[in-house]
Every structure is written in C-alpha cells, then in structure tokens.
Amino acid sequence: xxxxxxxxxxxxxxxxxxxxxxxxxxxxxxxxxxxxxxxxxxxxxxxxxxxxxxxxxxxxxxxxxxxxxxxxxxxxxxxxxxxxxxxxxxxxxxxxxxxxxxxxxxxxxxxxxxxxxxxxxxxxxxxxxxxxxxxxxxxxxxxxxxxxxxxxxxxxxxxxxxxxxxxxxxxxxxxxxxxxxxxxxxxxxxxxxxxxxxxxxxxxxxxxxxxxxxxxxxxxxxxxxxxxxxxxxxxxxxxxxxxxxxxxxxxxxxxxxxxxxxxxxxxxxxxxxxxxxxxxxxxxxxxxxxxxxxxxxxxxxxxxxxxxxxxxxxx
Numbered sequence: 471x472x473x474x475x476x477x478x479x480x481x482x483x484x485x486x487x488x489x490x491x492x493x494x495x496x497x498x499x500x501x502x503x504x505x506x507x508x509x510x511x512x513x514x515x516x517x518x519x520x521x522x523x524x525x526x527x528x529x530x531x532x533x534x535x536x537x538x539x540x541x542x543x544x545x546x547x548x549x550x551x552x553x554x555x556x557x558x559x560x561x562x563x564x565x566x567x568x569x570x571x572x573x574x575x576x577x578x579x580x581x582x583x584x585x586x587x588x589x590x591x592x593x594x595x596x597x598x599x600x601x602x603x604x605x606x607x608x609x610x611x612x613x614x615x616x617x618x619x620x621x622x623x624x625x626x627x628x629x630x631x632x633x634x635x636x637x638x639x640x641x642x643x644x645x646x647x648x649x650x651x652x653x654x655x656x657x658x659x660x661x662x663x664x665x666x667x668x669x670x671x672x673x674x675x676x677x678x679x680x681x682x683x684x685x686x687x688x689x690x691x692x693x694x695x696x697x698x699x700x701x702x703x704x705x706x707x708x709x710x711x712x713x714x715x716x717x718x719x720x721x722x723x724x725x726x727x728x729x730x731x732x733x734x735x736x737x738x739x740x741x742x743x744x745x746x747x748x749x750x751x752x753x754x755x756x757x758x759x760x761x762x763x764x765x766x767x768x769x770x771x772x773x774x775x776x777x778x779x780x781x782x783x784x785x
Contacts, residue, residue, distance in 0.1 A: 497523065497556060497559070500527070500556065500559070500560045501525070501526045501527035502523050502524065502525055502526060502527075502556060502559040502560060503523075503524040503526050504521055504522065504523055504524075505521065505522040505524070506521050507519045507520075507521065508520055508521070508522055510568065510587060510588045510591035510592075511587050511591070515571070517569045517570055517571045517572070517584065518569070518584065518587065518588075519548075519568075519569050520548065520566050520567060520568040520569065520588060520591075521548055521552075521555065521565075521566075521567045522564070522565070522566055522567075522599060523555045523556065523558070523559035523563075523564070523565035523567065524559070524564060524599065524600065525559045525560065525561075525562050525563060525564065527560075527562075528562045530564075530600030530601075530602075531597075531600055531601060531602035532562060532563060532564040532600055532601055532602060533562065533563050533564070533601075533602055533605035533606070533607065533645075533781050533782075534563065534564050534566070534592065534596045534601040534602060534603055534605060534606045534607065535558050535563040535564065535565045535566070535606075535607040535608075535609055536566050536568065536588065536589060536592055536606070536607070536608050536609070536618070536621075537551065537554055537555055537558065537565055537566065537567045537568070537609050537610060537614070538568055538570070538585055538608075538609075538610035538614035538617045538618050539551040539554075539567070539568075539569075539610065539611075539613075539614050540610065540611040540612025540613045540614040540615065540651075540756065541572075541612065541613055541614075542612065542613050542653075542675070542678065542679040542682070542683075543572060543573045543578075543581050543613045543616075543656075543679060543682060543683040544572050544573045544574065544678070544679070544682045544683070545572065547569050548567045548568060548569045551567060551614075552567070553759065553761065554567070554609075554611070554759070555567040557761075557770060558609070561774055561777075563607065564596065564599060564600060564601040566588065566592050566596070568584075568585065568588040569584075570584035570585055570588070570617075571584055573682035573683045574681070574682040574683075574685075577682070577683060577684065577685050578656075578683050578684050578695065578698050579631065579633065579697065579698070581613070581617060581683070582617055582620050582621075582633065582697050582698070583633040585617045585618075585620070585621055586621065586624060586633035586634065586636055586637050587633070587636075589621055589624075589625075589637050589640070590636055590637065590640055592606075593640045593642045603642055604645070605645055605781045605782075606642060606643075606644045606645055607644060607645060607646050607647070607648065607777065607781055608621055608622060608644045608646075608647045608648070608649075609647070609648040609649075609650075610648075610649060610650070610652075611649075611650040611651055611652070611756055611758070611759070612650075612651055612652060612653060612727075612755065612756055613652075613653060613679070613683075614649075614652075615649030615650055615651065615652025615653070615654070616649070616652050616653050616654055616656065616698070616700065618647055618648075618649050619647065619649045619652065619654060619700040619701075619734070620697040620698075620700050621637060621644075622643075622644060622647050622700075622714065622715065623696075623697065623700055623703060623704070623710075624637035624638055624697070625637050625638060625640070625642065625643045625644065625712070626638075626643060626710040626711060626712045626713070626714050626715075627703075627708070627710050627711055628711050629696075629697075631697065634697065638711075643712050643713075643715060644715045645715055645716075645780060645781045646715050646716050646717075646718065646776070646777055646780040646781050647715055647716070647717050647718070648717075648718045648720075648773055648776070648777070649717065649719060649734075650719070650720045650721070650756070650758060650769075651720065651721045651722065651725050651727060651731070651755055651756055651757075651758075652719075652721075652727065652730055652731065652734070653679065653727050653730055654699070654700055654701035654727075654730040654731070654733065654734050655699040655701050655702055655730060655733075656679060656680055656683055656684055656695070656698045656699060657680060657684060657695055657698065657699055657702075659676050659677055659679070659680050676726065683698065684698060700734075701730060701733050701734045701737055704734065704737040704738065704741065705733065705737045707737075707740055707741065709741070710741070713743075714738065714741060714743040715743075715744075715780075716743070716744035716745065716746070716776075716780050717734075717735075717738055717743065717744070717745045717746070718745075718746050718748070718772075718773060718776040718777075719731050719734060719735055719745065719746070719747040719748065720747075720748045720750065720758060720769050720772065720773065721747070721748070721749060721750070721753075722749075722750045722751075722752070722753025722754050722755065722757045722765075723749050723750065723751050723752060723753065724752055724753060724754045725753070725754060725755045725757075726755065727755065728749075731747060731749075732747070735747040744780075746776055748769070748772055750765045750768070750769060751765075752765075753765050757769070758770060758773075
C-alpha cells in the first residue's frame with residue numbers, strides 16, 4: 471500500500487513538472503498572470519498557501535473560482551493541478567488554487583478545516599484582486615470534489631463544527647459547484663467492494679484513503695463524519711437553511727467511484743437542487759486531466775457550458 475502511494479504521488483508530480491516545460495503551459499501565453507504561494511492564514515503553516523490566477527485577457531471584475539486538488543487526501547498539491555487552474559483562468563475566472571494539510575499526518579477534519587480557512591480568506595480578499603463574489607464557483611476532483619461539496623454544505627446548512635460555522639457566517643453561497651469524479655463517502659469503503667469486485671491494487675488505493683484520512687471508522691460512529699461523507703448527510707434529506715447551488719457532476723463509467731456520483735446526484739434531486747450528472751463512457755478516474763483525450767476535452771466543454779448557464783464568465 472505504501473509503495474503504491476509513493477509511485478502514484480511521484481508519477482503525478484513528475485508529469486506535472488514535465489507538463490510545465492511545454493511552451494503552451496506558460497500562463498503568459500494565455501494572458502494569465504499567476505501570484506504563487508500567497509498565505510491564506512497567518513499561522514506559518516507550510517500548507518496554508520494558494521496560487522492566484524488572474525485572467526488578464528478580459529477586464530475585471532471576474533467570476534471567482536476556488537479550486538481544491540485531489541489525491542485521496544494524502545498526496546498531490548496545487549502544483550500538480552496547475553493545468554486545472556490555468557484552464558479556468560483562460561475562460562475568464564479569477565482562480566484561487568489551494569493547498570491543504572494531508573493525511574495520514576493530518577487526519578480529518580484537517581483538510582476540510584483548511585479548505586474552510588481558504589474559503590473565508592477568498593471571501594475577504596477576492597475583490598481586491600478583481601473578483602466578483604456574487605459569481606463564486608467551487609471546483610475540485612476526487613478528494614477535492616469531496617471537500618468542495620463539504621464546503622457547500624457548510625455554506626448552506628447551520629452546522630456545529632467551528633470551521634463549518636466560519637463558512638456559514640460569511641453569508642456567501644457559491645453560485646455553482648463542480649465536484650468531478652468525487653469520493654463522497656470516505657467511511658464504509660467495504661460497501662464499494664460488495665457492489666463490484668476490484669483488483670487488489672485498486673482496492674488498496676481506496677482502503678488507504680479511509681485509513682489515512684479517518685484512521686478507520688466503525689460503522690456505528692460514521693455519523694460523526696458528515697463533512698467527510700457529504701453524500702450521507704445529503705441523503706438524510708434535511709432541507710438547507712439556504713438553497714443549495716446547482717451542481718455539475720462529471721465522472722467516467724470505469725471510475726471505481728462512479729456510484730458515489732450517482733448517489734450524490736440522486737440525493738440532490740430529492741432536495742430539488744439543480745444537478746447535472748454526466749457519465750463519460752469507458753473513462754477512468756480523473757480522466758479529464760488528460761486533456762489530449764477527446765472525452766477529456768468534451769468534459770471541459772460540458773463544464774463550461776454548464777457554468778455559462780449558471781455563472782456567466784467575464785467577456
């Protein structure tokens with residue numbers, strides 16, 4: 471399990487570094503300016519930094535997008551996900567691409583606490599960078615999809631967790647949410663294996679997410695982890711204090727987390743929340759990062775079509 475994690479982490483970091491060497495990866499070629507390693511908390515914590523992508527090709531104020539990277543809560547960073555931030559910035563979004571503390575050194579709720587800190591910082595500072603907070607979007611993939619969904623719950627439900635209260639008290643609700651190929655329930659991974667047997671190496675990758683992030687959870691205690699299991703919280707059907715924003719849920723049909731997206735779409739529909747789930751035939755986890763593939767490009771087109779309907783970008 472540890473060897474697999476090491477290989478995956480270094481593979482993605484290596485690909486990200488190599489990709490940045492390509493001439494078309496340079497932000498200035500896309501009229502995007504990047505401010506790197508801006509602290510979103512004054513506590514000296516190394517992970518409490520974000521990168522800001524300004525779309526200089528269009529005049530402000532710009533719609534604001536908070537991006538949260540994936541990696542099973544335990545690997546990767548904002549630096550491995552620069553292509554996502556650049557894609558949104560090219561479209562006219564002021565992008566805040568964040569880091570957060572990783573498991574197993576920092577278990578739940580460290581990651582979602584950090585995401586909440588970043589959310590509050592963005593609310594307090596986006597306007598001075600030219601952002602329009604009335605057009606706020608949350609986006610992330612895999613574990614990042616989990617975190618942006620949890621942030622949305624914190625913005626729309628009055629919850630007891632201090633970090634969730636801090637989000638709710640901003641009074642700012644996202645206009646749209648794009649959680650791609652998300653893991654929306656971190657506890658009870660055995661349920662996934664009961665539905666469909668998985669290869670041992672893939673099973674290990676999923677099991678280690680629960681063990682690293684939650685430290686193992688007995689089923690009778692799972693209700694204490696609502697913001698690690700946002701789909702479970704939504705499946706209860708409790709009406710939110712503020713209306714939930716529209717969701718766009720892209721996922722591949724070969725993704726082992728496919729059922730999480732189906733569950734989240736169904737839960738949102740029962741709450742009468744606008745939701746658009748898109749299933750891409752034959753595609754694996756996080757396929758949209760492989761932008762050389764036709765289905766990945768199609769996914770990005772679908773994402774922007776959705777956002778154009780709900781959060782018109784700057785023109």
